[in-house]
Amino acid sequence: MIHTVVMISIICxxxxxxxxxYRVIKGPSTPDRVIALDAIGINLVALIALISIGLxxxxxxxVILLLGILAFIGTVAFSKYLxxxxxxxxxxxx
Amino acid sequence: xxxxxxxxxxxxxxxxxxxxxxxxxxxxxxxxxxxxLPLVLFVYFVSFVSATSTSQPIIESFTWIEALGIEFTxxxxxxxxxxxxxxxxxxxxxxLYSIYYLSKDKEKLNTFYVYxxxxxGAMLGVVLSDNLIVLYAFWELTSFSxxxxxxxxxxxxxxxxxxxxxxxxxxxxxxSMFGGIILLYIMxxxxxxxxxxxxxxxxxxxxxxxxALLCILLGAFTKSAQFPFHIWLPDAMEAxxxxxxxxxxxxxxxxxxxxxxxxxxxxxxxxxWLWLIAGFGIVTLFWGSFSAVKQTDLKAILAFSxxxxxxxxxxxxxxxxxALHFDGIDDKxxxxxxxxxxxxxxxxxxxxxxxxxxxxxxxxxxxxxDIRRLGGLMQLMPITFTLAIIGxxxxxxxxxxxxxxxxxxxxxxxxxxxxxxxxxxxxWGILFPVxxxxxSVFTFIYSMILVxxxxxxxxxxxxxxxxxxEAPIGMLISPIILASLVIIIGFFPNILSVNIIxxxxxxxxxxxxxxxxxxFWHGFNLELWMTIGVIVLGTLLYLSLAKWRKIYGLxxxxxxxxxxxxxxxxxxxxxSLKMTKMYMNGSIRxxxxxxxxxxxxxxxxxxxxxxxxxIDLEHAADVRYYEVLLVAVxxxxxxxxxxxxxxxxxxxxxxxxxYTVALFFVNFRAPDLALTQLVIETISVSLFxxxxxxxxxxxxxxxxxxxxxxxxxxIGVGAVVTLIALSAHSTKLFESISQYYVENTYTEAAxxxxxxxxxxxxxxxxxxxxxxxxxxxxxxxxxxxxxxxKGAK
Numbered sequence: 001m002i003h004t005v006v007m008i009s010i011i012c013x014x015x016x017x018x019x020x021x022y023r024v025i026k027g028p029s030t031p032d033r034v035i036a037l038d039a040i041g042i043n044l045v046a047l048i049a050l051i052s053i054g055l056x057x058x059x060x061x062x063v064i065l066l067l068g069i070l071a072f073i074g075t076v077a078f079s080k081y082l083x084x085x086x087x088x089x090x091x092x093x094x
Numbered sequence: 095x096x097x098x099x100x101x102x103x104x105x106x107x108x109x110x111x112x113x114x115x116x117x118x119x120x121x122x123x124x125x126x127x128x129x130x131l132p133l134v135l136f137v138y139f140v141s142f143v144s145a146t147s148t149s150q151p152i153i154e155s156f157t158w159i160e161a162l163g164i165e166f167t168x169x170x171x172x173x174x175x176x177x178x179x180x181x182x183x184x185x186x187x188x189x190l191y192s193i194y195y196l197s198k199d200k201e202k203l204n205t206f207y208v209y210x211x212x213x214x215g216a217m218l219g220v221v222l223s224d225n226l227i228v229l230y231a232f233w234e235l236t237s238f239s240x241x242x243x244x245x246x247x248x249x250x251x252x253x254x255x256x257x258x259x260x261x262x263x264x265x266x267x268x269x270s271m272f273g274g275i276i277l278l279y280i281m282x283x284x285x286x287x288x289x290x291x292x293x294x295x296x297x298x299x300x301x302x303x304x305x306a307l308l309c310i311l312l313g314a315f316t317k318s319a320q321f322p323f324h325i326w327l328p329d330a331m332e333a334x335x336x337x338x339x340x341x342x343x344x345x346x347x348x349x350x351x352x353x354x355x356x357x358x359x360x361x362x363x364x365x366x367w368l369w370l371i372a373g374f375g376i377v378t379l380f381w382g383s384f385s386a387v388k389q390t391d392l393k394a395i396l397a398f399s400x401x402x403x404x405x406x407x408x409x410x411x412x413x414x415x416x417a418l419h420f421d422g423i424d425d426k427x428x429x430x431x432x433x434x435x436x437x438x439x440x441x442x443x444x445x446x447x448x449x450x451x452x453x454x455x456x457x458x459x460x461x462x463x464d465i466r467r468l469g470g471l472m473q474l475m476p477i478t479f480t481l482a483i484i485g486x487x488x489x490x491x492x493x494x495x496x497x498x499x500x501x502x503x504x505x506x507x508x509x510x511x512x513x514x515x516x517x518x519x520x521x522w523g524i525l526f527p528v529x530x531x532x533x534s535v536f537t538f539i540y541s542m543i544l545v546x547x548x549x550x551x552x553x554x555x556x557x558x559x560x561x562x563x564e565a566p567i568g569m570l571i572s573p574i575i576l577a578s579l580v581i582i583i584g585f586f587p588n589i590l591s592v593n594i595i596x597x598x599x600x601x602x603x604x605x606x607x608x609x610x611x612x613x614f615w616h617g618f619n620l621e622l623w624m625t626i627g628v629i630v631l632g633t634l635l636y637l638s639l640a641k642w643r644k645i646y647g648l649x650x651x652x653x654x655x656x657x658x659x660x661x662x663x664x665x666x667x668x669x670s671l672k673m674t675k676m677y678m679n680g681s682i683r684x685x686x687x688x689x690x691x692x693x694x695x696x697x698x699x700x701x702x703x704x705x706x707x708x709i710d711l712e713h714a715a716d717v718r719y720y721e722v723l724l725v726a727v728x729x730x731x732x733x734x735x736x737x738x739x740x741x742x743x744x745x746x747x748x749x750x751x752x753y754t755v756a757l758f759f760v761n762f763r764a765p766d767l768a769l770t771q772l773v774i775e776t777i778s779v780s781l782f783x784x785x786x787x788x789x790x791x792x793x794x795x796x797x798x799x800x801x802x803x804x805x806x807x808x809i810g811v812g813a814v815v816t817l818i819a820l821s822a823h824s825t826k827l828f829e830s831i832s833q834y835y836v837e838n839t840y841t842e843a844a845x846x847x848x849x850x851x852x853x854x855x856x857x858x859x860x861x862x863x864x865x866x867x868x869x870x871x872x873x874x875x876x877x878x879x880x881x882x883x884k885g886a887k
Contacts, residue, residue: 021750024743063769
């Protein structure tokens, strides 16, 4: 029972990722792609969680946490880049 | 290490001391310090004469490289002794001559004598070595020292050209000879000439016999300036005259003759040996004498004359091989060819050495060697004139000089060749005496040119750079000794026959017993009439030289061998340059195409020629639906990279591929890999973004241009890798060793995470150096960013 549910969920998530991938490719603007990428990251978190349930293991919990952090950092970095043109600013005190 | 070895290497030892002597005693001509050595060696070698003529050869061995069977075996038999006496005897005279020829104030005498001693030692090593590898080592040393001596006046372009040419040709032949030596070793398992001769029956039926024969002969022909490799010798005349006299008439050019004579017991049974040596020899004889007539430089005449005479000796050695097919028949005509070869070898060394010295004197005292500017020197230089007459008449084959005797024996050998009914000699053999006779006529003509154009006629003092006068006595001693030898051997030819010629002959043809008796007068026979014919026709042609000399102008320059050599060299140079330019075009795209094309070609050909491709799905795991989904994502993203327009999109798509790979790791139960992959992918995507942001703004972003070659190659690489992966997976030869890790990770290494235990415990060394790689990369990046060299491009 639980496996059927997990499978259905995985398929749903996968379809969502595919749809988001379409958005990443199509654009039309860069913020669209960044948002789509961020969403893919979050979907990946869900997907890995589901796979962990399917494989009946807790070895992938670190991956989930890491993915959450990376998706956040990546999106922030991208946003900063889109806004200011740089990600790490020069120290102005010198 | 015996006294004999010491004798061979003593010139090298003295060569070490020469620069010291030169620096210490500037007031004495360095040549005086050198002179005693060849004299002592000559006396030392003379002491062997009685031993070699009566008993077995003297063999002294000295281990050099024991594991490879290479021993420095010195062997003195008749042939080796004959050459050793020539080398040391003429060496003494040449050094004496050079003392007066080379000025001690203007010339760099230290280098000259070092090179000359190197050559002398090398040449002694060639003729006295019984081990083929040692012989080859000395052989190359003669080429090398000859190169140095030809280029002695290295500030002249022609010297450098001649040195390079002789180096290229003789080293080409030397290498081929080395190949022949190795083939002989493969056949017999020994480098010792004595033992190879003992096994000559085994060699004769071996399939490698003919290649070995050809390789050895190529070495001998290039060294002895046989047609068509003779072209280096005339250009080697840029060397100082003592060098020309020593190397390029008496010793080094005879190394090939020595090799042929030495190898005769091994190869001479074969028809190819006879035909190649006799054929090339007779062609060289004719071509050398024919070309000598048109030269205007005295040394060039002598160079072509040397070529011609070497061809004569070579052809005699070849015909001498026919005697081996008549064992049992006691007929002196069969062995006369070899006798004539050895006899003429001695005669040629005497008269050619003296002629070169005479030409050197003329050059030294008048400032030119051009026969068009010389003439009328008879009254001014009477001694030199006498010496020239003796040498030239002997060369032309006139009585009463020694050249007459060897020329008569040569004719005897050539005319009796028709009697042999082996190897089709009875049908084609008639060509030999005819060509030999015509060549002798030309020999006569150039010998006369040499004497009469130089010493008779009208003196032209306005064309000469110096006021001509007789040479100093020191310069005349050596040619006088050689010329008196010419006369002595001419009148008493048998003084050498028992002690020198007979032992040499029995070394060349061990099957025969020789009793050499050279008769000075042998009645009115065919050979005498041939000589008279040569003299008559030669005189007529010499007197009418001006009328028919034009025929040399008819010979097309393009067909000349020198042109062929020059063009060949230029062609090789330009051809390789063009070829390199063609494929080394500097574009990484092209190089990648080569690499991948070879990758495809070699791997796929191996896969299909070995019939290695197979698919075995028995051990394959079941395909799950989300794996299909992941593959679909990765394929779509990868293909999309090829077609998107913006660079930013391709970076993001690459990131997608990376993240999907991380998902694969999750799916295939590799949490550590998944973690690392995610972090690394994020970092590298941001690095890509960093790079792309800094690209020049002007460039329009456009799609990748389509190239059919690239498509074919990329599909090919993908297909080949896929095929190999499938085949490799389908061919499991043995079980994996991972079971060991599963069992021992906790018990042996106290860890539960198997991947990490392998990384830091079971196989920690790999990790160590991965860390080093990362350190190097980070230091490199830091250096590239920070280090801005000033002034560097």
